[in-house]
Amino acid sequence: MSESDLQPLDGNAAAGLLGEMFWRDMTTATGICAGCGSEGPFAEARLFASAMGSVLRCPHCDNVLLRAARTPRGVWLDMQGFRSLTFTPTPDAN
Amino acid sequence: MTEPPISRGFRSRKPQTEQRDRVPPGQYLTTDFPVLSAGPTPSISVDNWSFALQLGGSLLAKWNWTEFQALPQTDLKTDIHCVTKWSKLDTQWRGVSFDTLLEAAGLSEAPTEYTMLHCDGGYTTNVPVADLKDGMGMVATQYDGLPLAPSHGGPARMLVPHLYFWKSAKWVRRLRFIEKDEAGFWESLGYHIYGDPWREQRYTGD
Amino acid sequence: MTEAQPVAGVPRRLLWSRAEVVSLRDDTPRVRSLTLAVADWPGHLAGQHVDVRLTAEDGYQAQRSYSIASPPEAPLLELTVETISDGEVSPYLTGELRPGDIFELRGPIGGYFVWSERQPGPLVLIGGGSGVVPLMAMLRHRAIAGPTQPALLVYSSRNWDEIIYRDELERLAAADPSLRIVHTLTRAQPQGWQGFRRRVDKAMLEELGVPALASPNLFICGPTPMVETAAQASVELGIDAARIKTERFGPSGG
Numbered sequence: 001m002s003e004s005d006l007q008p009l010d011g012n013a014a015a016g017l018l019g020e021m022f023w024r025d026m027t028t029a030t031g032i033c034a035g036c037g038s039e040g041p042f043a044e045a046r047l048f049a050s051a052m053g054s055v056l057r058c059p060h061c062d063n064v065l066l067r068a069a070r071t072p073r074g075v076w077l078d079m080q081g082f083r084s085l086t087f088t089p090t091p092d093a094n
Numbered sequence: 095m096t097e098p099p100i101s102r103g104f105r106s107r108k109p110q111t112e113q114r115d116r117v118p119p120g121q122y123l124t125t126d127f128p129v130l131s132a133g134p135t136p137s138i139s140v141d142n143w144s145f146a147l148q149l150g151g152s153l154l155a156k157w158n159w160t161e162f163q164a165l166p167q168t169d170l171k172t173d174i175h176c177v178t179k180w181s182k183l184d185t186q187w188r189g190v191s192f193d194t195l196l197e198a199a200g201l202s203e204a205p206t207e208y209t210m211l212h213c214d215g216g217y218t219t220n221v222p223v224a225d226l227k228d229g230m231g232m233v234a235t236q237y238d239g240l241p242l243a244p245s246h247g248g249p250a251r252m253l254v255p256h257l258y259f260w261k262s263a264k265w266v267r268r269l270r271f272i273e274k275d276e277a278g279f280w281e282s283l284g285y286h287i288y289g290d291p292w293r294e295q296r297y298t299g300d
Numbered sequence: 301m302t303e304a305q306p307v308a309g310v311p312r313r314l315l316w317s318r319a320e321v322v323s324l325r326d327d328t329p330r331v332r333s334l335t336l337a338v339a340d341w342p343g344h345l346a347g348q349h350v351d352v353r354l355t356a357e358d359g360y361q362a363q364r365s366y367s368i369a370s371p372p373e374a375p376l377l378e379l380t381v382e383t384i385s386d387g388e389v390s391p392y393l394t395g396e397l398r399p400g401d402i403f404e405l406r407g408p409i410g411g412y413f414v415w416s417e418r419q420p421g422p423l424v425l426i427g428g429g430s431g432v433v434p435l436m437a438m439l440r441h442r443a444i445a446g447p448t449q450p451a452l453l454v455y456s457s458r459n460w461d462e463i464i465y466r467d468e469l470e471r472l473a474a475a476d477p478s479l480r481i482v483h484t485l486t487r488a489q490p491q492g493w494q495g496f497r498r499r500v501d502k503a504m505l506e507e508l509g510v511p512a513l514a515s516p517n518l519f520i521c522g523p524t525p526m527v528e529t530a531a532q533a534s535v536e537l538g539i540d541a542a543r544i545k546t547e548r549f550g551p552s553g554g
Contacts, residue, residue, distance in 0.1 A: 009524055009548040009549055009550050010546070010547065010548045011412075012349070012410050012412060012413055012547050013349075013365050013549075015349075015409045015410040015411075015412075016314065016351040016365065016406065016407070016409045019314040019409060020314045023313050023314075025409075025410065025411035025412075027410050027411055027412035027413075028411045028412050041412060042412070043410070043412035043413065043545075043546075043547075044546060046134075046548075048131055048132055048133055048134075050130045050131065050132075050178070051130070051178035051179075052130060052132075052177065052178060052260065052280060052285070053132075053280070053283060055132040055133060057133060057134075062133065062134065062215070062216075063216075064132075064133075064216060067132075067279075067283050068283075069280070069283040069284045069285065071284040071285070071296075071297040071298065072297060073284065073297060073298065073299055074284075076283045076284035078282070078283060098316065098353065098355040098361070098404055099318060099355065099402045099403065099404065100355055100356070100357050101354040101355055101356065101392070101401070101402075101403045102396075102401055103392070103396040104354045104355070104356050104362075104392050104396070105356050105357070105360075106356045106358055106360030126386075
């Protein structure tokens, strides 16, 4: 399978998959990496997406923040690479 | 749930029928070599490369690049099958077989029945010893007569061609013998613990 | 935060909808825009994207993300797609689709890389190749809403013929003295080209007066190396990192 269509390569692109599960936009959340402790917007994390699944990595230390895969039995999600995620209300949601 | 609409003129690529006996169910043939990654492609100089055999946490043997190249090399022509449904026939590899590694480490047989492969970038995958020994698995350093490209796992990748290709871990650095089978990177995320393409073991429960 | 109230661009739940192709427009030899009628489209914000899903007769599916090019005010949804020759979805969208065809999409998606005219501060958009698409949604939205703040688009293309929306950008700039559009052509330039001919860098942003802007909002979209360079340069020029939003794309692994 050739998949060299241009694809978004950061956390912005994980919004679809996560929105499907959480019914909310995750890209505006701020996350702390469990690997190096650095803090940053979810949308700025590096995404490695393939037909097998999506892997989000810390832009500072490459630690795996999140892994997600879709199988016929459902969506599998591992977010243990985040020490925490902070959600603040956006102006548009007020 | 309603059925998704068919996209007129959008086709999946199907295997050519004459190769049907060599293409597992649900797979189609490709002449490309697609690249699938869960992380950035590491750039590792062979000067800093090593490969280790471990039992649990203890070191059994370790080779640097020169030592590894001095081990008896094995050539293998084989078909490979990716869980994302492409298969590629007659791929040509060279590397050091699992049997040779055991012998070079002074082991008459594997100390346990299971292994976990560890790679640069934190990737892991589990393979039973029975699927590595007797010429079934190798650490490959050449593809098609050339040094393995970094995007394809170079300097060295695992090659276990009779299982789905995610088991043939790129950038492999350690083979750790473990007492009980454990799930690796994709296996813990819904992919099959064993991954036999001929039984179409793609996902947990298949 | 009021959870119960539906908000444009923030769907309560992401579901697949049917999109019908209304019309097609060739922007460049490799880029085509699709105008779509989407059932129950909830509205979107400038900068958001959609997921597109194609289904073959045998049930095989392929999914990709594409930025929305149309402003929130437009009655129909526009996607602008660059053809990647060995791609699986883009050649279908740009080559096979005809008016009346139907495929699935879901969205709008993403609340990070978004801009609205209500957001105070000058707007700086930096785009590379088809990374200009979500930035175009912002410029179109800005033109309709009535500009209240200056805006700058720095747009990097390989050559003159690969500039997406070239004529429309010219019209937007001609109609709005507070909008400045700067092209850089990195591979080939037309005869007599006086503009930039290199990739976006710190010196370019400095020359364009970006450091002098008071509290600008920066949106950078394009191939990963371009985004990294432009974002890093902006930080070095003293722009508050919290005001820099980025979106990266490139060939996906397969």
